Every structure is written in C-alpha cells, then in structure tokens.
Amino acid sequence: MNRNVTLHTHEAVTTAELAPAPYRPLLDTVEIAVLAGEREPRWHVSDLPDGLRVLHVDGDGEPVEIRLSLPLGDAAGYWHPKAGWQRTVVADWEGRATVSLVDGTAAGCLYDYQGATLLTFGAADPVPEVSLLWGVSEENDTYVVHLHLPASAGPQRLLFVPRRPSVATALGDLRRWYEAAMPSMPVPEAARLPLYCTWYAFNQRIEAPTVEKQAVLAADIGFGAMILDDGWQRYGSGRGYAGVGDWIPDEAKFPDFTGHVARVRETGLSYLAWVAPLLLGPRADCYRRWAPYAPRASRVPGAYVLDPRRPEVRAHLVDTCVRLVRDHGLDGLKVDFLNEAMVYAGDGRGDVGEALTLLLAELRAALEAVRPGLLLELRQPYVGPGMVAYGNMLRSFDCPADSVANRVRTLDTRMLAVGGAVHSDPLLWDTDAPVESAARQLIGTLHSVPQVSVRLDTLPEDHVAALRFWLATWRLLRPQLLDGTVEPGRPDDLYTLVSSERDGVNVTTVHTARPVPLRPASVSRTVLVNGTSEDRLVVEVVDSGATVEIEVRGPDGRMIEHHRTELTTGLHQLPVPRMGLGSIRNTA
Structure with missing residues (x-):
C-alpha cells in the first residue's frame, strides 16, 4: 500500500502525523483545511440551489490539498465509486485511491446506521488525476477525507451536499448538478432495450x-x-x-x-x-x-x-x-x-484524462x-460524470453468474450515472439448474438494462419461459425501473431492498427475508419481486390500507394466484414464491 502523502516530504502512516493546518467550519459538522504547498491558498465557499455548496480554491498553479474532518457520530459506512466490497468505516491508514476520468470519480459519501448522510462531496471537474485518502483518525476520533488535486491553471472546485435522509438522495442532488453542467451523449431507444451478448x-x-x-x-x-x-x-x-x-x-x-x-x-x-x-x-x-x-x-x-497523449495515436484510433x-x-x-x-499516469508527460477527453470527443x-x-x-x-459525453451505455464490471455483484455494481453506477442507460454485466447461469437460477440472475439486475449471455438454442423450455416473462415484465416496468426515483438503502447492506417509483407505480425487489414496507392506499400499483430463498413475502402496510387485487406469478411467469383482499395497516404474509412476482392493484 502506498501511504505517501504527496504534499509532504515525510511518509505518514496516519493523517494525525501530518503537519497541522488551520480548520474552519464548512457545512453541518464538517470542517475544512486547504493547503497549496506549505501555505493556505485563497479559497471561498458559495451557495448553490437546493442547499448545495461549492468550494473554490485558487492554488496559483500549485497542487492543492483539501482536508475534510467531522465527528464520527454514528457512522456506518463510506461509499465511493471504487468502493467494491469495502463499504464499512475503515482506518485512515487503509482508505486509499487514485481516480481519473477513466478510473472512478473524486466523490464520496459518509452515512450513519439510519442511512442518513454525514458528508457528501464530488469534484466539479472529473478529468484530472486525484489522490484520495479517507477513514477514521484513531488519534482524533474523527472521520477524515483528504483530496490531493494536481496543479491547475484555474480555480479548483469541490461540491458539497448537506445532510440528506439517504445516500441515494444525496448523490441524486450531486448527479443533478452534473447533469446540468455536463451535456451528455444522446441515448437512442436501442440503448434502453434488453441486450444479448x-x-x-x-x-x-x-x-x-x-x-x-x-x-x-x-x-x-x-x-x-x-x-x-x-x-x-x-x-x-x-x-x-x-x-x-x-x-x-x-x-x-x-x-x-x-x-x-x-x-x-x-x-x-x-x-x-x-x-x-x-x-x-x-x-x-x-x-x-x-x-x-x-x-x-x-x-x-x-x-x-x-x-493517447500522442496526437498520431488519437488519429489512428x-x-x-x-x-x-x-x-x-x-x-x-x-x-x-x-x-x-x-499505466501512463503520473509519468510527468501530461495528464492522461485530458488526452482521453480529446480522443473520445474526436471519436x-x-x-x-x-x-x-x-x-x-x-x-x-x-462510467462517471466525466464520461457522459462519450458513451450512452454504462455497463457493470465483469461478474459472471454473480447476481449479488451485478445488483450492487449496477446500483453503484446508477448513483452518479448522468445521461447514459445503466446496463448489467451479461447474465450467465447454469442451464441445467432449476428455473429459479435463471430468474435470480434477471431479478438481480432489474433496476438496470439487462444484458444476457447464455446459449439461447440450448435453454430448457422453462428457462426460455422465464426469460420471456422477465424481459416482458422489465419492458412494461421500464419507466419505473430506469427513470423512477430509486431508493436502494445503505450501501453496506448491499442493496437488499430496492424501491423504484414513478407515475403512481412502485416496484420493490427484495433480496433478503425482511418486512417490506407497503403503501397500497398511496400508489395505484405495487410490484413485489421476491429475490429471497423463501416462498413468501412479509409486508407491512404503513399507510391506511386498501382493498386490492393481488396477482401472483412464479419464476417462469405462470399464474399461481389471483384474488381480491383487504390489506389493513400492519403485517401481512403474501404467498409470492421465491424468484416470483406479486402485483398489488388498488381497486379504488
């Protein structure tokens, strides 16, 4: 692990070993210190709509270090675009990353056990190479994030979102800023349709x-x-x-x-x-x-x-x-x-991200x-905000036959996806396994554009039926799944209860046994997808309840049950089989 702090001559294992810097209040409980070399550069903070704030730093052509610090509070996890499976609160000698236009984004979100955010930030310019360190300062009992930005001819800008009730809400505010600031590549209808690979x-x-x-x-x-x-x-x-x-x-x-x-x-x-x-x-x-x-x-x-920094290379490509x-x-x-x-980053011969923007714009x-x-x-x-002008299909990283990784990676991408349609990694499953195995892969990526990669000519009949059913269901619910307001919960919980809603229709996918909040009086239709290993779903009606029609289908789309009932406030058990679907319509 490289523990060098680029703006200091000695090697520091923890942030407490760094030379002290003057901290000032920034937002909520977050404090900030800004350095350029051994001095404090000129900087100021301005307000944006919806409570967002933007930090402006004039480094006078020198690299800039931005230090953020806040009380630990009830911190549960830290999300960032390269988090992978490291989603908990780590020590400040462990959290390290270098990001650029084609390798993540300088953004992060610290949140508590209720899922509410404590700190949310993102670099306004996602092109340059930025080094970050983050984690718990054991000496100071605080959580810290340090960003090291390269020298720039103009001001450096960092965006901050005030506390929000969830990570998705906070990052949604950040995403909307990027959408307004960075025109995206048009997204044809074909980019929003199921894809075979x-x-x-x-x-x-x-x-x-x-x-x-x-x-x-x-x-x-x-x-x-x-x-x-x-x-x-x-x-x-x-x-x-x-x-x-x-x-x-x-x-x-x-x-x-x-x-x-x-x-x-x-x-x-x-x-x-x-x-x-x-x-x-x-x-x-x-x-x-x-x-x-x-x-x-x-x-x-x-x-x-x-x-790509060579003009002749760009022309050739x-x-x-x-x-x-x-x-x-x-x-x-x-x-x-x-x-x-x-592989060329940091060799002193020019910024790789800047060269790639030239290449991709020309391409x-x-x-x-x-x-x-x-x-x-x-x-x-x-697939970060800086790439929105150069692609319109944003795919999850390779995870063959891993429905959990596909779910997590597609939802991670969606957090800051600007413009393009988020796609799953192509789905793979054992064609000799029960039909539930096929449905599990499809259910894991419902909140993205599904890609599939199995031999269609050798699929068993029930697998073909399942594939037809789930693709047709996905197309029907596409307005909610792709364009609705999505709430996947805490990142360290691996998004085991994901809700998307639009136009009075709610789609909720459930991936672990737990009570599922239900609002039958508040929406016209609720679609419950059972991605658990149980042949039932327990729901909790959290509004006044309603008379509803319930339709239950199995993993291959076969109708299992269709009846009318009264859903009153409180707990209910619904007979939705594993890898099946339940549709609840308000009959009022």
Whole structure:
C-alpha cells in the first residue's frame, strides 16, 4: 500500500502525523483545511440551489490539498465509486485511491446506521488525476477525507451536499448538478432495450452462422440489441491479447463480415462489436508500426497500451474505429479497457484524462458522422460524470453468474450515472439448474438494462419461459425501473431492498427475508419481486390500507394466484414464491 502523502516530504502512516493546518467550519459538522504547498491558498465557499455548496480554491498553479474532518457520530459506512466490497468505516491508514476520468470519480459519501448522510462531496471537474485518502483518525476520533488535486491553471472546485435522509438522495442532488453542467451523449431507444451478448455464452468460439442463429432467437424472445464480443477479430482466439490491434474480421469465422452484420440487423436487433482500441499486441500486423507509441505493457495479459497523449495515436484510433463501423454497417461499439491508459499516469508527460477527453470527443464526432443514433458502451470504472459525453451505455464490471455483484455494481453506477442507460454485466447461469437460477440472475439486475449471455438454442423450455416473462415484465416496468426515483438503502447492506417509483407505480425487489414496507392506499400499483430463498413475502402496510387485487406469478411467469383482499395497516404474509412476482392493484 502506498501511504505517501504527496504534499509532504515525510511518509505518514496516519493523517494525525501530518503537519497541522488551520480548520474552519464548512457545512453541518464538517470542517475544512486547504493547503497549496506549505501555505493556505485563497479559497471561498458559495451557495448553490437546493442547499448545495461549492468550494473554490485558487492554488496559483500549485497542487492543492483539501482536508475534510467531522465527528464520527454514528457512522456506518463510506461509499465511493471504487468502493467494491469495502463499504464499512475503515482506518485512515487503509482508505486509499487514485481516480481519473477513466478510473472512478473524486466523490464520496459518509452515512450513519439510519442511512442518513454525514458528508457528501464530488469534484466539479472529473478529468484530472486525484489522490484520495479517507477513514477514521484513531488519534482524533474523527472521520477524515483528504483530496490531493494536481496543479491547475484555474480555480479548483469541490461540491458539497448537506445532510440528506439517504445516500441515494444525496448523490441524486450531486448527479443533478452534473447533469446540468455536463451535456451528455444522446441515448437512442436501442440503448434502453434488453441486450444479448456473445461473451459468456461463447467466449471467443464464435462464427457467423452460430451468432446469426442466436440473433434470430434473441429478437423473438424480447431483446432489442446484440453485442458481438471478443473473438470476431483476426488472431482473436485463446485468452490473452497478444493479437489485438488490427481490428480486422477473422475471415475463417466471418468470411463476409459486412453481410453478417446486415443479416443480424435484419432481425430487428441493433448490432455492436467489441473493440479495445488502446491495446496493441505483438502478433498484430500493425505492431511494428505502432510499437514506439506503446512503450508500457497493459495490465491485461499479452498486450501493450497505446499512449493517447500522442496526437498520431488519437488519429489512428479514431480512423480504426470509424472504418469498422462505416465499412461493416455496425450500429456502434463496445469500447473496452480504456482504463488501461492509466499505466501512463503520473509519468510527468501530461495528464492522461485530458488526452482521453480529446480522443473520445474526436471519436464520438467522427462516428456520429457515419452512424446517426450511435451506440457506445462504456464499462466500470469509466462510467462517471466525466464520461457522459462519450458513451450512452454504462455497463457493470465483469461478474459472471454473480447476481449479488451485478445488483450492487449496477446500483453503484446508477448513483452518479448522468445521461447514459445503466446496463448489467451479461447474465450467465447454469442451464441445467432449476428455473429459479435463471430468474435470480434477471431479478438481480432489474433496476438496470439487462444484458444476457447464455446459449439461447440450448435453454430448457422453462428457462426460455422465464426469460420471456422477465424481459416482458422489465419492458412494461421500464419507466419505473430506469427513470423512477430509486431508493436502494445503505450501501453496506448491499442493496437488499430496492424501491423504484414513478407515475403512481412502485416496484420493490427484495433480496433478503425482511418486512417490506407497503403503501397500497398511496400508489395505484405495487410490484413485489421476491429475490429471497423463501416462498413468501412479509409486508407491512404503513399507510391506511386498501382493498386490492393481488396477482401472483412464479419464476417462469405462470399464474399461481389471483384474488381480491383487504390489506389493513400492519403485517401481512403474501404467498409470492421465491424468484416470483406479486402485483398489488388498488381497486379504488
């Protein structure tokens, strides 16, 4: 672990070892100290609508350190875009991250055991590389967050949200500021439809007839788009990336790639191809030409990374991607491994994030010129507010067959997603397992656009029925699931009770046995999704209650029960089976 504090000459294990700095009140119980070198720079705080505040720091061309400190209170956890599974309150010698345009965002939220926030902040400029440390100061019994921002020609700005009742509410305020400040890429209808991906189903063992067969089945089942993943390109066989860089179709697998793309699109599906434009492998035909521009090895096996700070590299990558879309009639690209550019971070030769903004802006403009309604998929960790202009499909990081990780990662992304549609990692399950296994994967990602990657032609009939049912249900509830007000609860609880609401319809997915709050008198319809291991749901009517119609369906969509009853204030048990659905309509 790197415990160096960049603005000080000695190595500090804890924040209490740093040279003291003058703290002042900032917001609620938060205090702040600002440093540039060994001095306190000019800074001030101004008010924004809805109670938000913005810190302005003039560092006079020097790096800036911002220290935040607040009482521990009843702190339960700390959320940030790169949290992963570390969501609890850690010591200040443990919390460390470096973020940039393509690797997280300089933002965070400390919250208590009731889920209410104690501190919420976000950098107004998400492009530069920022180092952060955070955690409990054991010596001072406080919680601290320190941000180290690089030198800037203009003022540094940091946004703060006052205390809110939940993390989602506070980050929603931050997200709305980003939405107003950063125009996003248009989101076509195809970006908001269920998507079939070839990766987990076939890995690199793909060829035109097989893919086209899946496309026909996918269109019939309810998908609206398809991604041809890794393996379509020349030298695209075997794990590793030693052959990438040419981005030319493998003629043995796709003898007529342009015709293949046309046949897939004739099914009604939009069609994207996978590409990792920054990677360059020594087996590629173009390797000798471009190797001088890729001096550092990638963290993925077999490849080197083209340096996006070189203008000739940016021009080459734009030309390559445009050729692929234009010549073959694709609807867009799945752009992978952009975060590998960070192998060049901190080498003193220019900011990587700034170079990537140039590359991605040029890429989008050039692609939109040849493909109106362009689809561009980005992936965690480069789905933050700074990427809103460069992609419209924001996908969860790889988590094959892990419904919990997919749920957590999609909801984490949604917290600060600006503009683009949040997508799940492609769903994978054991096709020999009971139908509940298939439904579990679909239920885990209901609050995002579902991607699926299983062989559709070998699915058992009940799995096909489940897939049809849940995709149709998702389409019906899309206004609530994608565009509604979402409340997933505390991040350290892993979002086990998620509620989305819009237009008087509430959708609640339940992933652990617990009483589920129900308001039948306050909404016209409630959809309860049972993602637990129990064949029932316990609900607590928290309003005056109502006469309702209850419809219960199993994991494959079969009707199990349909009746009318009175739901009065208090606890009730509903016979919704595991991986099933209950629909409750107010009959008034």
